[in-house]
Amino acid sequence: MPETEALRATAAAPHATSPVALDAMGGDNAPHEIVAGAVQAVREHGIGVVLVGAPRPLQEALSRHDATTEIPIVRAEEALAMDEGALASLRRPRSSIAVACHLVRRGEASAVVSAGSTAGIVATGKLRLKGQQGVLRPAIAVALPTLPTPTVLLDAGANAEVKPEMLVQFAHLGAAYAETTLRIEDPRIGLLTIGSEPEKGNKLVKRAHELLSAAPGLNFTGNIEGHDLLTGAVNVIVTDGFTGNVALKTMEGSVRYAFAELRGAIQESPVARVGGMLQRGRIRRLQRRLDPEVHGGAVLLGLNGTVVIAHGSSQATGVSAACVLAAELARTGVVARVGERLAATHRPHRLW
Amino acid sequence: MPETEALRATAAAPHATSPVALDAMGGDNAPHEIVAGAVQAVREHGIGVVLVGAPRPLQEALSRHDATTEIPIVRAEEALAMDEGALASLRRPRSSIAVACHLVRRGEASAVVSAGSTAGIVATGKLRLKGQQGVLRPAIAVALPTLPTPTVLLDAGANAEVKPEMLVQFAHLGAAYAETTLRIEDPRIGLLTIGSEPEKGNKLVKRAHELLSAAPGLNFTGNIEGHDLLTGAVNVIVTDGFTGNVALKTMEGSVRYAFAELRGAIQESPVARVGGMLQRGRIRRLQRRLDPEVHGGAVLLGLNGTVVIAHGSSQATGVSAACVLAAELARTGVVARVGERLAATHRPHRLW
Numbered sequence: 224m225p226e227t228e229a230l231r232a233t234a235a236a237p238h239a240t241s242p243v244a245l246d247a248m249g250g251d252n253a254p255h256e257i258v259a260g261a262v263q264a265v266r267e268h269g270i271g272v273v274l275v276g277a278p279r280p281l282q283e284a285l286s287r288h289d290a291t292t293e294i295p296i297v298r299a300e301e302a303l304a305m306d307e308g309a310l311a312s313l314r315r316p317r318s319s320i321a322v323a324c325h326l327v328r329r330g331e332a333s334a335v336v337s338a339g340s341t342a343g344i345v346a347t348g349k350l351r352l353k354g355q356q357g358v359l360r361p362a363i364a365v366a367l368p369t370l371p372t373p374t375v376l377l378d379a380g381a382n383a384e385v386k387p388e389m390l391v392q393f394a395h396l397g398a399a400y401a402e403t404t405l406r407i408e409d410p411r412i413g414l415l416t417i418g419s420e421p422e423k424g425n426k427l428v429k430r431a432h433e434l435l436s437a438a439p440g441l442n443f444t445g446n447i448e449g450h451d452l453l454t455g456a457v458n459v460i461v462t463d464g465f466t467g468n469v470a471l472k473t474m475e476g477s478v479r480y481a482f483a484e485l486r487g488a489i490q491e492s493p494v495a496r497v498g499g500m501l502q503r504g505r506i507r508r509l510q511r512r513l514d515p516e517v518h519g520g521a522v523l524l525g526l527n528g529t530v531v532i533a534h535g536s537s538q539a540t541g542v543s544a545a546c547v548l549a550a551e552l553a554r555t556g557v558v559a560r561v562g563e564r565l566a567a568t569h570r571p572h573r574l575w
Numbered sequence: 576m577p578e579t580e581a582l583r584a585t586a587a588a589p590h591a592t593s594p595v596a597l598d599a600m601g602g603d604n605a606p607h608e609i610v611a612g613a614v615q616a617v618r619e620h621g622i623g624v625v626l627v628g629a630p631r632p633l634q635e636a637l638s639r640h641d642a643t644t645e646i647p648i649v650r651a652e653e654a655l656a657m658d659e660g661a662l663a664s665l666r667r668p669r670s671s672i673a674v675a676c677h678l679v680r681r682g683e684a685s686a687v688v689s690a691g692s693t694a695g696i697v698a699t700g701k702l703r704l705k706g707q708q709g710v711l712r713p714a715i716a717v718a719l720p721t722l723p724t725p726t727v728l729l730d731a732g733a734n735a736e737v738k739p740e741m742l743v744q745f746a747h748l749g750a751a752y753a754e755t756t757l758r759i760e761d762p763r764i765g766l767l768t769i770g771s772e773p774e775k776g777n778k779l780v781k782r783a784h785e786l787l788s789a790a791p792g793l794n795f796t797g798n799i800e801g802h803d804l805l806t807g808a809v810n811v812i813v814t815d816g817f818t819g820n821v822a823l824k825t826m827e828g829s830v831r832y833a834f835a836e837l838r839g840a841i842q843e844s845p846v847a848r849v850g851g852m853l854q855r856g857r858i859r860r861l862q863r864r865l866d867p868e869v870h871g872g873a874v875l876l877g878l879n880g881t882v883v884i885a886h887g888s889s890q891a892t893g894v895s896a897a898c899v900l901a902a903e904l905a906r907t908g909v910v911a912r913v914g915e916r917l918a919a920t921h922r923p924h925r926l927w
Contacts, residue, residue, distance in 0.1 A: 468800075481833035
């Protein structure tokens with residue numbers, strides 16, 4: 224496979240329109256579903272994709288889709304296993320996720336997508352792309368499926384232990400995501416805690432409330448609680464990575480549970496079953512909208528490059544959605560916007 | 576109203592069959608819905624109830640139900656407002672919730688029920704009933720509507736800041752609730768965190784994992800994550816009051832959201848609407864099972880007396896369910912079981 228030529232053709236394009244570097248070896252269903260997702264992203268969404276991984280199995284997988292000439296491959300002989308954590312990223316400088324990061328660093332790809340282990344992706348991203356200037360800690364942002372626009376929740380799990388200052392930065396990271404990719408003007412920021420009054424919460428949150436209230440450039444609207452996650456009360460929800468991860472997984476599990484219970488209720492009686500059949504299509508569409516695998520994935524913000532973390536169990540559709548999201552993040556310039564926001568915090572009187 | 580005579584008649588009965596002391600002045604819908612809930616508890620569930628509050632409005636409310644001779648009133652001229660917090664409980668020694676606690680202390684009531692402000696109830700309960708011997712911190716436990724048995728989640732919000740040793744105690748408190756009132760033998764305990772491996776989480780949770788693993792008398796099965804809240808993977812979920820409160824409210828909000836979306840989907844198309852009508856009864860029943868107001872309320876564990884915290888917005892049915900739960904907690908001896916468990920931790924080789 225003429226990898227380098229294939230790449231050169233795309234590398235000449237401006238950065239944001241460079242292809243997405245897709246880690247083809249990460250995820251429970253790698254490489255077949257990853258490759259199928261790449262094909263879907265290219266053919267159905269017109270996204271440029273480069274597969275990063277072991278050439279032989281990728282060639283094979285591509286040929287099943289008749290796509291060997293459509294999608295280039297960049298060689299990476301190693302891969303991080305799903306159960307490998309942060310340390311493995313140091314031991315494997317030529318892993319598929321590390322090579323994907325290098326492509327972004329060299330401007331040959333616009334963004335990285337991986338369905339590998341979150342810990343491995345975060346560690347490799349930090350190591351290979353480095354944090355943006357002034358960023359204390361990169362954070363994982365997730366777009367919750369609220370209407371009319373999604374709600375950004377961060378940190379969803381990159382930092383189990385944080386300081387109040389980091390929560391203020393997370394607000395900027397999330398605001399940049401909302402402003403660029405989600406096209407939300409002057410996003411409203413809420414702090415996730417256990418009561419609406421400023422003094423409600425633990426020490427971390429009380430101090431963060433003070434800092435957020437005083438921070439220029441942030442439309443901080445105060446505290447929000449767990450039941451506000453899906454009401455669209457704010458555009459960006461700021462929290463530490465421990466609480467955010469628990470809240471996100473609780474939300475996913477609860478929605479799944481409600482639908483399963485509903486299916487049970489529908490199947491219980493013949494009359495209800497007829498009713499259920501009549502609405503199956505709508506319920507399925509609703510379920511898809513709420514399914515995290517359908518609407519993209521998590522975004523690692525604060526690095527010198529865009530990284531999208533797809534669910535480990537992603538199938539083709541989830542991988543394709545993650546590629547679309549990654550291309551959109553790159554096209555709308557979320558990294559640059561984070562840079563502008565953080566630079567402005569050092570000279571508050573100039574921009575705001 | 577011959578309050579004291581009315582009480583004397585019940586006070587002679589054994590402690591656990593004494594009436595429930597219901598704070599008639601606490602909650603958004605006090606006193607009318609509280610009184611209506613008392614009438615429901617007495618007439619439909621055979622629970623003994625004493626109303627605590629301002630006699631005149633309570634008499635009036637009772638007479639609307641023709642229940643003035645059925646339900647005694649104990650005078651308390653003061654009440655904590657919904658927005659009053661912990662300090663108010665010191666300033667108001669004769670508030671309805673404080674008087675209700677005194678009835679339990681004096682053995683004239685088996686348990687306290689209040690739909691007042693959680694902070695006020697917790698502070699008053701601690702002050703008037705005192706913590707059980709050896710209890711570092713009382714905790715709020717909630718029974719999540721899993722099948723076949725509920726899952727106890729604690730702490731749901733009493734302690735925003737905790738130490739690892741407290742989480743071990745919470746496990747005992749939750750296990751006592753599961754063993755007695757929920758009739759679960761050797762309850763499985765899980766620690767809420769952000770990954771299944773022992774080393775996943777923040778400092779608090781990592782240390783708690785070590786302590787729980789080594790603790791005698793606890794069937795600790797390891798870490799659980801947010802999506803396990805409603806799967807019944809464990810019988811007791813241990814967490815700090817900040818995370819637990821966020822998780823609980825996220826769960827409630829997500830289930831509510833899923834149902835609202837579903838209603839929207841059903842109403843969108845005429846065909847689906849017919850289907851929706853056919854199943855309305857089942858969906859309503861399901862929704863009721865998942866509705867926290869229908870299945871009782873939160874329990875403040877670790878005090879010398881049973882305290883049930885009903886939702887602030889409770890209506891009659893919610894109040895009645897809270898009285899039933901309180902009576903059941905008292906009847907099955909949750910306070911005594913907590914005492915046994917904590918005493919046993921000091922002599923691990925005798926009981927286990």
